[in-house]
Amino acid sequence: MLGWYCLTLGVAFSSALLPVISVEVFVVGLVASEPGMGWFLVGAAVSIGQMAGKFLYYLAARGSIKLPPFLHDRLHRQRPPSRTRDKWHARTKWLRGKVEALRERCHRHPHWMTGTYGVSSVVGLPPFMATTVLAGLVDMRMSTFVGAGLAGRFVRYSLLAACPAMFASWIHA
Numbered sequence: 205m206l207g208w209y210c211l212t213l214g215v216a217f218s219s220a221l222l223p224v225i226s227v228e229v230f231v232v233g234l235v236a237s238e239p240g241m242g243w244f245l246v247g248a249a250v251s252i253g254q255m256a257g258k259f260l261y262y263l264a265a266r267g268s269i270k271l272p273p274f275l276h277d278r279l280h281r282q283r284p285p286s287r288t289r290d291k292w293h294a295r296t297k298w299l300r301g302k303v304e305a306l307r308e309r310c311h312r313h314p315h316w317m318t319g320t321y322g323v324s325s326v327v328g329l330p331p332f333m334a335t336t337v338l339a340g341l342v343d344m345r346m347s348t349f350v351g352a353g354l355a356g357r358f359v360r361y362s363l364l365a366a367c368p369a370m371f372a373s374w375i376h377a
Contacts, residue, residue, distance in 0.1 A: 212230070213253040227254065231365050234365075246361065246362070246365040251357035255353045261340065262346075263340065264340065310341075317338070318352060321344070323356075326356040326360050
């Protein structure tokens, strides 16, 4: 059983870094195929793995960790002016303005950001990846980030793990 929990932790961490991996499908499949798995421990393993991965995005958004040179150079290199780039900047000016206005609003109302982040960690709307990065950009306190994220992710994945386990135990009984 310990091996399954370690695998769950690894899949959760990987899904936090690479959002193309669905930890939800993994959790449902795991508890459906292994009815003896404790939903509480599955929820704990997934929440810890998810938050460990998202913590890296949070730290990168805060500027606390440096990106690898190949990413940093690609994102921050000086590019010669071009007509295509100027058109792109003109088209996305409104989006950059909206992001900056949202960032400023989050600085003025830190409890609003905490609530949004907490709801996102349970429900997934707004996308948890986006609220994670935004939390780093607005310098949300690290204890708030970890506490609200762990609690929300634990609730989400414990409920998800409990549902198939409940049905599987009825079938196997």
